[in-house]
Amino acid sequence: MDARAVRRHFPILNQEVNGRPLVYLDSAATSQKPLAVIEAVDRYYREQNANVHRGLHTLSERATQALEEARAKVARFINAREPAEIIFVRNATEAINLVAYSYGARLREGDEILLTPMEHHSNLIPWQLAARRSGARLRYIPMNPDGTLDVTDLDRLITPKTRLVALTHVSNVLGTINPVAEIVQAAHREGVPVLVDGAQSVPHMPVDVQALDCDFLAVSGHKMLAPMGIGFLYGKRELLEGMEPFLAGGEMIAEVDLERATWAELPHKFEAGTPDVAGAVGLAAAIDFLNDLGMEAVFQHEQELVRYALNVLREVDGVTIYGPEPPRGGVIAFNVEGIHPHDLSTVLDQEGIAIRVGHHCAQPLTEALGVPATARASFYVYTLPEEIDALARGIERAKEFFAHGIRR
Numbered sequence: 001m002d003a004r005a006v007r008r009h010f011p012i013l014n015q016e017v018n019g020r021p022l023v024y025l026d027s028a029a030t031s032q033k034p035l036a037v038i039e040a041v042d043r044y045y046r047e048q049n050a051n052v053h054r055g056l057h058t059l060s061e062r063a064t065q066a067l068e069e070a071r072a073k074v075a076r077f078i079n080a081r082e083p084a085e086i087i088f089v090r091n092a093t094e095a096i097n098l099v100a101y102s103y104g105a106r107l108r109e110g111d112e113i114l115l116t117p118m119e120h121h122s123n124l125i126p127w128q129l130a131a132r133r134s135g136a137r138l139r140y141i142p143m144n145p146d147g148t149l150d151v152t153d154l155d156r157l158i159t160p161k162t163r164l165v166a167l168t169h170v171s172n173v174l175g176t177i178n179p180v181a182e183i184v185q186a187a188h189r190e191g192v193p194v195l196v197d198g199a200q201s202v203p204h205m206p207v208d209v210q211a212l213d214c215d216f217l218a219v220s221g222h223k224m225l226a227p228m229g230i231g232f233l234y235g236k237r238e239l240l241e242g243m244e245p246f247l248a249g250g251e252m253i254a255e256v257d258l259e260r261a262t263w264a265e266l267p268h269k270f271e272a273g274t275p276d277v278a279g280a281v282g283l284a285a286a287i288d289f290l291n292d293l294g295m296e297a298v299f300q301h302e303q304e305l306v307r308y309a310l311n312v313l314r315e316v317d318g319v320t321i322y323g324p325e326p327p328r329g330g331v332i333a334f335n336v337e338g339i340h341p342h343d344l345s346t347v348l349d350q351e352g353i354a355i356r357v358g359h360h361c362a363q364p365l366t367e368a369l370g371v372p373a374t375a376r377a378s379f380y381v382y383t384l385p386e387e388i389d390a391l392a393r394g395i396e397r398a399k400e401f402f403a404h405g406i407r408r
């Protein structure tokens with residue numbers, strides 16, 4: 001993959017920030033958008049905009065067709081059996097909340113939900129609330145010191161009380177790629193469904209829900225070149241059919257009288273209200289863009305960047321890097337001795353370098369690492385090795401700056 005050629009499709013990257021060429025190393029928070037996506041959204045509003053599923057007029061039919069074509073494209077992208085297994089939502093957070101409320105409604109006192117200590121808050125708090133509502137208990141697959149999951153005791157952790165396993169495919173802090181297929185197999189032996197948080201995997205590697213055999217998959221479009229405000233939940237038909245709706249209102253009903261209502265067929269049962277059609281159109285364009293690159297090539301590009309970054313950053317004195325050896329996701333969390341990550345970020349920002357600092361919405365994990373916060377550089381299809389060199393130079397400058405400050 002020629003990242004330099006890919007980069008030309010991203011207008012935002014071609015600018016200076018604080019007088020320096022922008023070095024955007026925060027793609028795990030949100031990706032930048034290629035022209036093809038920006039133009040698809042623009043075209044939708046210029047030529048197709050109308051409310052969907054409601055009107056018989058031509059524009060409404062066009063908008064409905066655009067939405068349903070986007071759904072079919074998403075289904076093919078993750079190899080779902082049918083488009084009806086794709087529910088459009090705002091983001092991965094909403095997708096997980098949908099499952100936590102609708103599937104979680106069947107939880108009872110003493111039931112167990114199995115998670116991992118590396119979950120993003122999006123895949124932790126909804127389960128804490130579901131546990132609070134039902135009296136269910138949260139349990140955790142332990143983590144090895146290198147940031148991989150310790151799955152040796154999985155058969156003991158999945159008990160007759162386990163009702164669901166929910167875990168991230170790729171850690172947004174450590175980059176760990178979890179052995180999802182293996183965990184799904186162990187869970188299914190006990191008849192337990194598995195929700196996979198695909199927020200950091202689907203944008204970066206080939207993901208095939210039938211090969212993984214996961215029961216739910218939550219994804220945010222904005223991390224995979226699509227606009228903010230569109231995401232999707234994949235769920236197996238038999239599970240989705242057995243669940244009550246999450247949100248209620250227009251679009252999701254079959255028949256309504258003043259006392260009761262019956263639900264529309266999948267996927268509409270879970271899509272109350274007017275959907276983000278422009279977002280779905282943008283997501284479809286993003287998927288076309290990624291398919292043109294090839295998801296295997298995207299994954300390999302990031303593996304090269306991760307290996308390069310590990311080599312470069314390990315040469316910088318005082319840098320501690322967290323997470324396992326590659327292959328791993330294109331995120332590198334680190335700390336620089338004697339410099340708080342927030343101060344580091346401020347200095348880097350002056351150099352036009354955007355990284356993320358804090359607990360990255362995974363506070364229990366940051367605590368397990370024994371630090372108050374980390375800095376995180378994250379990569380995507382447009383990231384160049386030179387940008388990692390710029391990061392290393394920026395860290396050296398921050399070190400000089402703070403050493404100088406202390407001397408004075």
Ligand SMILES: Cc1ncc(COP(=O)(O)O)c(C=O)c1O
Pocket residue numbers: 028029091092093094120122123168170171172197199200220361
């Ligand atoms: C692993 C993981 N899960 C879930 C989310 C939540 O994504 P969103 O805020 O788009 O819902 C993120 C976002 O950073 C993430 O990294």
